[in-house]
Amino acid sequence: MAERSFLKEVKKLRMGEGEVFSGEGILAVTKALLESGVSYVAGYQGAPISHLMDVLSDAKEVLQEHGIYFENSASEATAAATLAASVNYPMRGAVTFKATVGTNVASDALANLASGGVLGGALIIVGEDYGEGSSIMQERSLAFAMKSQIWLLDPRPNLPCMVKAVKQAFELSEASNTPVMLQMRIRTCHLHGQFTASDNRTADFKTGDAVDNPVRDLDRIVLPPASFQHEQEKVQKRWPAAVEFIKSHSLNEFFSENLADIGIIVQGGVYNTLLRVLKNLGLADVFGESQIPIYVMNVAYPVIDDEVERFCQGKSAVLMVEEGQPNFTEQNISMILRQKNLTARLHGKDILPLAGEYNSERLFEGVSDFLQRYGCLEKAEKSIPVADLIPVTAVSETESAAVVQYEPSLADSVHQRPPGFCTGCPERPIFTAMKLVERELGSHHVSADIGCHLFSILPPFNLGNTTMGYGLGAAGAAAMVGSEKKRAIAVMGDGGFWHNGLTSGIANAVFNKSDNLTIIVDNSYSAATGGQDLLSSTAKNDSRSTGHEISTAVKSVGVKWVRTVTHTYDLKSMIREIREALTTGFKGPKVLIAQSECMLNKQRRLKRESRSALDEGKRVVRERFGVDADTCTGDHSCIRLSGCPSLSIKANPDPLRQDPVATVIESCVGCGLCGEVSHAAVLCPSFYRVNVVSNPRWLERYLFRMSVKIISLLQRVADRRRSRLTF
């Protein structure tokens, strides 16, 4: 089950004509899909569209009511290939995944789909993971859309515009027989807002109808000579049809078109930030009334020549606000200006930063510069405040000289705070074990993968040399061979394993007789993307088939050396198996499956269970760890080997010591790793575990009371003896 439940919000999906919907962007897009009459939806989770998949999973009933088929695809490639259902049949379908990693995985299917074209509307919703908060390499989907000729929508980031864009995307797709991509940026996905709903529509043609009445059209299959015909079709029929649709339905917008002789062309997704910048410069109001002409490209691709011509006609200069690089759109507009012989000066990346997200600070500087150059703004009217040195003592004691002392800049006291492993995370002990084995056998090359386990590359573990993509951990170690002394280690999550790691990593290692070790982190969920179920999940799932063991899959492709540690917190076993895998005489790929349930999900389950057990008066044990401040010497080895958020530091109560002592804070879930670490690494005797028993049975209560009685008697004697010598 996914980390976040949308069961409550899903009710909003039933809203009808005229009702005001208030909620998250992701949910609004789902509602728009229902209002568009889709027949099927599929996708693969990943930030920032994980929640879209979670909403769809939770919306099972609503989808069923409208006969919509929904699938959790095995990968983005599967999702994209699913759109094949719209090639021959008049069915609308939508798939979703994270861009640009998703488009990369899906590229084969997407390119084939775009080549043959579609009959029914085919929509690809991509979560554009670009800019602040992104977790992947910084590229844009635009390049991908361009090379396969898929139309790319980048609507203004507010719910009414996005809902409209979804509906128009299907129409555009059908009008031009081309798949359409809808780009949702990170902030837009998590945007809360409102729009007025319409009635949901049930599709006339459903997936079952297609299966019952198969249609075959050789012209739509990517094989010569049809494939050559497709290329011609793309430019002769589909492109002009798209341009016609975009123009006639005003998908792009003009604001204050003739108010000034300069103008700004902006991608829809950046519109709100641009407007805020103009407002702060005193050139627009809060409702978007701008004194500077703006052309909003809600369609990022294709560029509509006529509209660009219309906007630039008679203007002395235009500024193209295009995020990311290369500046494809700016180049395109430059070509249009040249060919149409327009005199407007074109600015873009000469004024704005070449790379990086266009946040309000960067845009403020660029737009101000542009407006100043063309006399629409006085020089340096407003500037962005920069936090820097703060004078601490203003005046010195001697009257003559006012000496100003500066407080050290905040850069020293504000640290980077990247995401890390959660409290009690079962993946942490795997890396603790690797650290401890490293002490014995020296450092190894570690090929990392995508998933929570990638946090191992950060302090305190500092393990991991490369990451090549989802499920590619083992593949990334393919050429790390040829040593007599050491073996490379690859790490892979269960999510990546089922995504493609089984074939691209494990089977590849078997086929090529690799000698490396692959550690598969099996935490029962696709944890990093929000705790979705997988083939190997242990949870029961009514609508999916789970419980398929990774070890069986690994053995079936021919791995002979397979070990499973069913409790990763058992450091001794973890260390033993890793050491064994790195030193055994056995030649061939080694797979170590490290299992323990994702703590975030486990706690969600346990909390509920223990609450009801408490209510029923059953015996419930709560475990928590602690550190004795008076025996802790403040070396923090334990933290360097664990990194748990619940293992922190506090001021040393000992008046003689200065280094802070370790402490276990409230949020501890008693996973036990602290104790294991202090045993395995022979750290210190400061750790203790407390078992708090609620509703104890009579015998336990009796034993406890008896020991309390005797022990406190002995303690009183000792206290009295000590108090004699206190001063």
Place this chain on the structure above:
Amino acid sequence: MISEPIKIAVFAMGGEGGGVLADWIVSLAEKNGFYGQNTSVPGVAQRTGATIYYVEIFPIPVDLPGKLPVLGLMPTPGDVDVVLASELMEAGRAVQRGLVTDDRTSLISSSSRVYSISEKSSMADGRVDSESILLHAEKSAHKFVCFDMADVAQKSGSVISAVLFGALCGSGDLPFNRSQFEDTIRRGGVGVEPSLRAFESGYNEARSAKKETLQEDSWQPPDRESEDPVINSLLQRIYQFPVPTIHFIAEGVRRLVDYQDAKYAHLYLDRLKDIQTSFGGNDNLLIQETARHLALWMSYEDTIRVADLKTRSKRFERVHKEVGVSPQQVVWINEYMHPRMQEICETLPKAFGKWLSRPHFIHRLIARFTQKGRVVPTNTLFGYLLLCSLAFMKRWRRATLRYSMETKNIEAWLIMVKKAAAIDPALATELAKCQNLVKGYGDTHSRGLSSFRKISSLVDQLMKSISPGLVAKLRLAALADDQGNKLDDLIKKTQTSLGDFSE
């Protein structure tokens, strides 16, 4: 007509309830005649990383039906009305990003700290200066509301987000009243009662606008005389030292009386006196630091000491308090201990311990039982008596192998300090501080001792030419990494550059 949205940024860490707080603000606005927009960049499924939530609210214009405001998706420096921070470093981050400006921004922050991994994993004290952040925040903000919200949250059995919501209400920065705020929490429907309690505390704290000041040192010197003759003789000797150094000396004496006995404390004072009366030794800072570190070294953590501390009544009370136990519950305390052959030998009488530490049949036999760590249930009769009998061995401590080893080390160190004091008291002070490297147990202890030895042998070798600053640098280098790489590098460098002309 209002022409500006109200802009609110929430700085929190993933999983801390920042999202809930942002949702509350939007819900509060939407229910009460405003448009509300909220967005965030949670990053990699937001596990514990720094996260910013951004909210804009705007009153629905009655005179312009259907007119929608264009609201921002990210905070703009210099253009934020309220910044809420769940933790002090995050407040610092907001200031650093220029989002807190003195013309308009109310900064509402918890003074509590959630330490960053680099602060926590330092081998000594890696904490940043909270005072500095407070100062920057105070200077940058138009209004600064700051108190320990983690504490308030814990007391009301809720989370920081509810306290922040209360403080936001109490600060009066939003155009809504208290009952509108509270209704928002009720509408949420989850954990309503504790949330409302936390809200109220936050509300009150913000209104009373107490300034958070960091705790001052409240150390009280002991009385000059005592009726007990044993203590009195110690007090007389303590007060013979210069007044500014009394603090650590008194604490040192207290520690050693508690650790062993009054005679042991006298030994401590003898050793200190020896330093003080040596040439160059009468330097307050040197005495103070030697007093501190000598006391720490003389109260080295052996098995006896650990057992002693673990069985005390005060310790039991502390554990109960930390965990939060009700009288109906039963509590079992389990210690994680790993006594190795080394510790066993060291606790035995010197000759016997030395004999046992040699590899022979008996050694191997006992070693077999020390492979695993042990979990000792301290508050069962069995566990308690086991630890007590260990603690009881205190009276024979002076005969143990460990005692003789430590005595040798301590005396060698003191001789060095004395030698250094004759050259430069500052050098001696730095050398005294190097004792901080020798701490911990097991591997940690041996690693620290080896770093200490490396530094002291280098200092011994270069005594005449080495500077106090360099000794401090060497000490920090020893604390830079677990493997001692940085220290080795620096030692090598020092030897090649300094060694030449000290010959």
